[in-house]
């Protein structure tokens with residue numbers, strides 16, 4: 204725009220812009236944030252989290268006794284990993300025997316265990332499932348897509364929804380009354396501690412803990 208003004212006001216004694224011609228040029232746009240990878244876009248939070256999750260799972264496998272190569276990892280191992288993560292959870296899940304079972308906001312603390320929230324687990328499994336295939340795994344052998352994992356997540360969702368009085372899945376159509384699940388309910392309280400030396404995994408998984 205200065206060039207237009209310069210043309211139109213050429214030769215005038217005191218063009219309006221004359222007093223501001225020494226203004227510094229506009230600051231250049233800020234450089235894009237540095238990225239760990241060489242792509243032109245910064246990795247999304249999803250991508251970054253996915254990478255962290257994948258590293259955490261790899262660490263879990265390396266610490267596994269007996270050794271557990273990724274190629275031999277099954278849905279059952281994934282569930283071991285997921286249950287292992289429960290010890291770092293921050294979501295109170297009331298036992299059915301707790302007087303606050305089903306109350307979203309209990310008036311007093313209770314000794315019920317803390318677990319990983321279903322939403323966190325669901326997102327985690329989704330990221331790991333994608334990462335598995337991005338790292339060369341075949342879709343048909345993806346342990347994170349195993350039926351047992353899907354069933355487990357569904358159980359966790361229903362159990363936590365009941366325990367906390369929260370209705371998940373509002374976006375979906377109304378679900379029919381819950382079918383009895385006791386015959387195939389998965390015990391969330393299993394809490395397998397596969398490896399006592401878990402500090403690194405804990406840090407990788409729950410930075411704020």
Ligand SMILES: [Zn+2]
Pocket residue numbers: 296297298301302303304313314315
């Ligand atoms: Zn409770």
